Amino acid sequence: MVIVSPEAKDKLQEALLGQSRKDLALRVYVKPGGCSGFSYGMGLDEPKANDQQYDIDGLKVVIDPFSAQHLEGAEIGFKNEMAGGGFTITNPNAPASSGCGCGSSAPPKVEEAPKKAAGGCGSGGCGCAG
Numbered sequence: 001m002v003i004v005s006p007e008a009k010d011k012l013q014e015a016l017l018g019q020s021r022k023d024l025a026l027r028v029y030v031k032p033g034g035c036s037g038f039s040y041g042m043g044l045d046e047p048k049a050n051d052q053q054y055d056i057d058g059l060k061v062v063i064d065p066f067s068a069q070h071l072e073g074a075e076i077g078f079k080n081e082m083a084g085g086g087f088t089i090t091n092p093n094a095p096a097s098s099g100c101g102c103g104s105s106a107p108p109k110v111e112e113a114p115k116k117a118a119g120g121c122g123s124g125g126c127g128c129a130g
Helices: 006-017 065-071
Strands: 025-032 038-045 052-056 059-063 075-079 086-091 117-120
Touching: 006 025, 006 059, 006 075, 025 065, 038 086, 059 065
Parallel strands: 025 059
Antiparallel strands: 025 038, 052 059, 075 086, 086 117
């Protein structure tokens, strides 16, 4: 399960309310690519039959089985900065921070003690992973 900070939850619920469809949820995923092996992604999407589905204080979150193994315990946050805000993902499963930009710091989990790594995105949201 992922953790969603109160600030990120508010921004995400705001985005969902702006949609004309009520069947959408926040999809969080990883995909191959980026400088560390995987990239983060987030977007509004319909739940699929094999997704893990969560209700986090009224926010519907879905994660596909492949991504779930890499995102367990990851925290979605939101930073509001003068140059623009954006969502961040802090992943305790990432073995090291590579310093890469926009959500591309999600190396695959290894069998050593996990270290924190954060991958964040600018005002374009985390759909910019890659």
